[in-house]
Each structure stands twice: as C-alpha cells, then as structure tokens.
Amino acid sequence: MQKIKEAVIEKGLMASALITIAVTAGIILVLAIESISFFSEVSIIDFFTDTQWTPLYADKHFGILPLLSGTLLTSFIAIAFAVPVGLSISIYISEYAPKGFRKTIKPALELLAAVPTVVYGFFALTVVTPFLQSFIPGLSGFNSLSAGLVMGVMIIPFISSLSEDALHAVPNSLREAAYGMGSTKLQNAFRVLIPAASSGIIVSIILGISRAIGETMIVAIAAGQQPRLTMDPTVPVETITAYIVQVSLGDVAHGSLEYKTIFAAGITLFVFTFLLNTISYRIRKKFREKYE
Amino acid sequence: MNNITKNRVKDNLFRFWGIACTLLGLVLLSIFIGSILIDGLQRIDWSFITSLPSRKAERAGIFTALMGSVWILVLTTIIALPVGIAAAIYLEEYAKKGRLSNLLEINISNLAGVPSIIYGLLGLEVFVRIMQMGASVLAGSFTLALLILPIVIVSTREAIKAVPKSLRDASFALGASKWQTISMQLLPASFGGILTGVILALSRAVGETAPLIVIGALAYVPFAPSSPMDEFSVMPIQIFNWISRPQQGFEVNAAAAIIILLLITFVMNGIAVYYRNRWQKKFK
Numbered sequence: 107m108q109k110i111k112e113a114v115i116e117k118g119l120m121a122s123a124l125i126t127i128a129v130t131a132g133i134i135l136v137l138a139i140e141s142i143s144f145f146s147e148v149s150i151i152d153f154f155t156d157t158q159w160t161p162l163y164a165d166k167h168f169g170i171l172p173l174l175s176g177t178l179l180t181s182f183i184a185i186a187f188a189v190p191v192g193l194s195i196s197i198y199i200s201e202y203a204p205k206g207f208r209k210t211i212k213p214a215l216e217l218l219a220a221v222p223t224v225v226y227g228f229f230a231l232t233v234v235t236p237f238l239q240s241f242i243p244g245l246s247g248f249n250s251l252s253a254g255l256v257m258g259v260m261i262i263p264f265i266s267s268l269s270e271d272a273l274h275a276v277p278n279s280l281r282e283a284a285y286g287m288g289s290t291k292l293q294n295a296f297r298v299l300i301p302a303a304s305s306g307i308i309v310s311i312i313l314g315i316s317r318a319i320g321e322t323m324i325v326a327i328a329a330g331q332q333p334r335l336t337m338d339p340t341v342p343v344e345t346i347t348a349y350i351v352q353v354s355l356g357d358v359a360h361g362s363l364e365y366k367t368i369f370a371a372g373i374t375l376f377v378f379t380f381l382l383n384t385i386s387y388r389i390r391k392k393f394r395e396k397y398e
Numbered sequence: 399m400n401n402i403t404k405n406r407v408k409d410n411l412f413r414f415w416g417i418a419c420t421l422l423g424l425v426l427l428s429i430f431i432g433s434i435l436i437d438g439l440q441r442i443d444w445s446f447i448t449s450l451p452s453r454k455a456e457r458a459g460i461f462t463a464l465m466g467s468v469w470i471l472v473l474t475t476i477i478a479l480p481v482g483i484a485a486a487i488y489l490e491e492y493a494k495k496g497r498l499s500n501l502l503e504i505n506i507s508n509l510a511g512v513p514s515i516i517y518g519l520l521g522l523e524v525f526v527r528i529m530q531m532g533a534s535v536l537a538g539s540f541t542l543a544l545l546i547l548p549i550v551i552v553s554t555r556e557a558i559k560a561v562p563k564s565l566r567d568a569s570f571a572l573g574a575s576k577w578q579t580i581s582m583q584l585l586p587a588s589f590g591g592i593l594t595g596v597i598l599a600l601s602r603a604v605g606e607t608a609p610l611i612v613i614g615a616l617a618y619v620p621f622a623p624s625s626p627m628d629e630f631s632v633m634p635i636q637i638f639n640w641i642s643r644p645q646q647g648f649e650v651n652a653a654a655a656i657i658i659l660l661l662i663t664f665v666m667n668g669i670a671v672y673y674r675n676r677w678q679k680k681f682k
Contacts, residue, residue, distance in 0.1 A: 108575055115577050116492055122484035123493070123502055126551070129544050130505050133516060136523040191419045198416025211420060213671055218423050220598075220667045222605025224634040225656050228641055229430045232649065262423050290409040313511065320513025322608035323634075327641055347515050347608065354518075354612045360527065368612075372519045376512070383511035387504060 137376055140369030147363055153370070159333040159344075161367045162353070168367065170374055172333035176250065176343035177375075180325050181318035183254025183339060184261055189311055191258070192265030196307075197295045199266070200273040212267070219263040227327030230256035235328065244340060248330030251339040257324050261314045268313065272306020272393075273299055305393040309386045316382040320375065322347035346375045431660070438653030446654060451618055451636070455647025460655050463636035465622035466535070466615075467604055467662075470632055473539030474546065474603050479596060481543075482550030483585075489551070490558045491580060510548035517545045518612025526613050533614030536626040541609050546599040553595020557588035590677025594670045601666035605659065607634035633659045 145153070148168045156169025195215070199208050235252040239245045245252075276299050284294040300307065322345075330342025331352050344352070350368045358364045449459020493499040521541030531537040561584055569579040585592075610632060617639035619631045633655060640652035 112575055112577050116488075119484045119488035119492060122481045123488040125481055126485060126502065126506050126509060126547065129520075129547070130509060132524060133512065133520050136520050137516075140523070191422060194412075194416050194419040198413070198420055202413050202416055203420075214424055215420075217664070217667065218427060220601060220605075220663055221427070222607070222634055222659060222663060224605070224607045224638050224641075225660065228434075228637070228652060228656060231641065233430060233433055259423055259426055290405045292409040292412045293405065295412075316511050320515065322513070322515045323638065326608075327638065347513065350515055350519070351608060351611055354522075354614065355617075369519060372516055376516055379511060379513055379516075380508065383508050384504075386511075387507050 133376065137369055137373040140366050141373045144363070144366035144370040147366075148370075157335045159349075161364055162356075166363075168370075170346075170371065172335045173344060173346045173349055173371060174374070175335050175337070176325075176329065176333065177319055177345040177347070179337060179339065179343060180250045180254045180257060180329055180345055181315060183251060184257035184318045184321075185311070185315055187255055187258030188261040188265055188314055192262045192310070192314070193269055193307070195262070195266035196269035196273055197299075200270050201291050201295055201299070212270075215263045215266060218259065221260075223260065223321060223323040224327070226256050226260050227253075227324045230324055230328035242340065246330070246341050248328060248332075248342040249340050250325075250329050250343050253325045253327075253329035254339070256328065257318055257321055260321070260324065261317055264317060265310045265314045268310035269303070269307045272303035272310070275306070276302045305389050309389050309393070312382050312386040312389075316379045316386070319382070320347065320379050322351060326351045346371045434653040434656050437650055438655075438657045441650050441654035442657060447658075450620065451631075455645060455651055458640075458648075458651055460633065460636055460658065462619045462622045463631045463633045463655070464658070466619070466630035467632045469535045469623050469626075469630060470539055470542060470610075471600060471604055473535060473626060474542045475596070475600060477539055477543035478546050478550055478599070482547050482596075483554050483592065485547075486551045486554035486558065487580060487584075490555050491576070491584075506548050506551055510552065514545055514606055515608040515612060517541055518609030520544070521609060521613045531627070533616070533629055534627045535623050535630045537613055538610050538615055538630065538632075539626075541613055542603045542606060545606065545609060546603050549599040549602065550596055553598070554588075554592050557591025557595065558584055560591060561587045590673050594674040594677065597666050597670040597673070601663045601670070604632075604666070605634055605663055607632075607638055610635060611638075633662075 153168055153170055155171075156167050157171055158167035158169050159172045160167045199211060203211070230252045231248075234256055235245070235247060235249065238249075238252055242251075273295075280298055280302055281294060284298045289297070325345045326348040329345065329348065331344050331348060332342045333344040333349065334341065336343065349371055353364060353368050446459050447464065448461050449457060450461055451463075452458040489499065489502060493502065518541060521537060521544070525531050525537040525540045526533060529537075531540075565583055565587060566579060569583045574582070615635055616629055616631055617635055619629055623630045637652050637655045637659065640648040640655065
C-alpha cells in the first residue's frame, strides 16, 4: 500500500514538472499558429523588407523593421548606460567596499529591481524627459533616449548583481598573485579579475539585453507609439512590445489581420529573447564546470 | 609623477567612480520617490482608496483596481504555489540525471527569460479564447501563475537544497519513506526559504501590467470583482490609464496610486528579506 502511494505521489510531482514543458510548447504553438495564418495573408518578404508598419491605418504596410529598430534603439541606449555603471558597481562592491557595506547595499540595489515597470515609465515621462529637455532642445515629449536611460536604471541591478557573483567566485589565489606582483586594485580588477570572470559577466550582459528587448511598460509610456525607422534618439518611436500593448488596448476583433499582427510581432520578439537566453544558458553551464 | 603614484591616483579615482555609480541608482530612486510623494501624498485619503473609478479626476478612486489586485494575488498564489513546489520537489529529490532532467532544467531557465508580454499572448489565446474564460480574474490569474512559476520553482529548489543532509539521513534511519521524509522533514525545514521565494514572486506579479493588458483586462471597471469570472482591473493598469490621460488631475492620481503600489511591493520585499535572514540564521 505504502509503495503504491509513493509511486502515485512521484507521478503527480513529475506531472507538475512537465507542466513547465507544456507552457513552452504552448507558447511556441500559439505564436506559430497565429503567425502562419498571418503570413498566409502577408508576404514574409514584405514583413522583413518593407520600411513601414501601418496595420491600423487604411493604407496597410506590414514591415517589422520600424518596430525592430525602435526595440533595438531603446535597448542599445539602456545597455550602453547600464553596462559601464553596473560593472563599476560590481567591481567596487566586490573589490573595494568594506565587507559590511556589501551586505547593506545589495538588498538596497535589489529594491531597484522590485519597482514595477509601470512606475519606471511614469518616472521617465514626468521626471527624466523634462530634465533632458532642459538641455537638449528639440527633444520630443516621447523619445527613446529617456525611455532607454530609465530602462538602463532598471537593468543595472541585474548586471551588477550577476557580475559581482562572478567576480566573487574568482579564486583568491589569482588576486594574491596579482597583488604580489605589486598591482593596484584597479589593475588587478581590469587585467586579472574581469578576464577570469568574463563568462559570468558576459552572461549578465546578455540577460540584460534580453530584459531590455522584452521590456514593455517603460517604452509604451515614455517612448511613444509611432513606428519609425530611425536611429535618432530624440523622436518618438515604437517598440515591438509597445505595439502589442497598443493593439491590446484597442478594440480588435479576434481573427482579424490586426489581431494576428500582435502574434507575428510576438514571435519575432520571442525568437530574439530565446536565442539570447539559450546562449547565456550555454555559457553559464560551461562556466560552472570551469570552477567546480 | 612616476608610474607608481600615477597608478595610485587612478586607483583612487576609480574608488570614487565606483561609489558614485553604486549610489546613482539609489539617489535616482530617492529623487523619484520624493517627487511622487510631493505630487501624490496630498491626494491620498480614505475616499481615494474606497471610491469607484470616475471620469472626474477629483472623484476617482482606486477601489476596483485594488480589489482586482487582491483577487489576482490570491488566485495566482492558489494556482502557482502547489504546481511550483511540486515541480521543485520532483527536480530536486526524484529526477534522475539524464535527458529529461536536462530538458526540464534548460526549459525552466528559458521560461524565466521569456518576456512577460509573451505570457500575455499565451493567456489570451489559451485561457481567454480556447477555454472561454473571457478577460476574467481567473484568466488573469492563470496567466500570471505561469509567469511566476519558474521563479517559484527555482527558489523552492534552492531552499530544499539548503536543508542539511543529516536531517534526511536521520529520517530515513527511523524508517520513514521518501515522501514521509519530504513532507514531514524537508518541507517544514525549508519553509522559510520557500516562503521568501514565493513572496518575491508575488511581489513581481502584483506589479505586472503588460500581460494583463494583452489578455484584455480593462482600465475602467465599474465594480470590484465578486467572483473569479468577473472582469477586472489591477493597480498597475489603473496607473497606466491615468498616466496616459492628458488632464493634470489624473497625473496626481497616478502619483498617489503609485505610492500605494510601491508601498505594497516594498512591504512584500521587506517581509521576504526578513524571513530570508531569519531562515538563513537557522542553518548556521
């Protein structure tokens, strides 16, 4: 009797674990089915080469490039801001800061990651944009610069925390050898520790990029809703995620072409983040083997 | 200036740069919290919390959104908790190293990185359309439950992993079966760690906006939900709606609602950190 009970419980637990696989399968199926039906009406060549995205207007164009450029532009600004700052924080905390400081500052930085993104969006729109406008004339009320910078602030804790773990994991013998050669902390950090922890740092940056690409509310609120193929950070743009929100807010009938566009946009987003996550997983696996 | 002093100067410069960077985020956060407190604090009173939504900014309140968030939190917990903990127990205690456990591992790490809006698309198609739940509290809770599932699994696994092996051995030595050991020893011992992870996951769920917008949660709902099949709004959606309106009065409302939302998330995080510290001491 006991044996049967144990076996049933094991099967039940296993079923729970398998749900996670069903979720992934569900995501892929849903995106694929709706996208296939989308591409039966819109040519895939137009999708990747047309430079206009106007599915909600009378003159319809279905080129993903403007949404893609909006996504990449805001993500690039976020990463360009978050990587130097996040890395500096991780080096400072792991090599310079007194031990007690590390214990208090880490939870404080985690608090930054706990702030809901809709709140960050409000911050970008009502504080950062007016501030930037005071010295960048011609900056539009909605722009990718402000949205990107605030997204950077949101990503900083991810990058600093993961990089700090990687730096922390470097064996002390490497540090001692460098100090023995008379190097300063700075030389030690940049010539010994960062190269030694490079895989962990790269993982943190890739995960940061993946976050930025998938981030929705900050860009939907502060970057505007005008799909535009541009690299100019001062004008309104629209990201893939912001477009999905825009359509969802409106009244779009199920089964219409407009409805299917959000799945075509979604699968583009999914492919990007899936690749980034898979690469980072591979690197992390390798890295773990190196030190164990 | 010789090389040694030059390097010392650089070293010290970087020290200051490091401090500046570390404080940057926190300073920005304080500036922001200060500015919304100035904007929104005067707006918060009892009637703001208990009023229904309105077209007039002065009369609008957050009652329906707040109740929607409470409903979502409760249902999401009920759905995600058992599945997440069961999956974690399986992976940590039962799964043999091999193809399946490898696949599960990669899959969970990947799910944790899927953008939240994609979960919204999944929920829209599966729960809202195919299962015909409509844009109900239940559909929203299922969607968010799937979203936080990877976080619950990962943190539960870590909590179980941290239980000393001696506890397990002692239980087996007394003749307990595997499940008895898990349910009577491992789970109670790792309770604090599991709780921490679950609260952190829920604090994420309470701030989520995008997936709920995608499944069709409304910004304007006349009444608070009274059953899982009712339509609903949540705090972040109410805030988003107020932000996107041009009138000045709504910006003040948004600031006031943000104060309450931040209060909820920070309190949840505070509780989680408190439990983590208490629990970590137990095993030292």
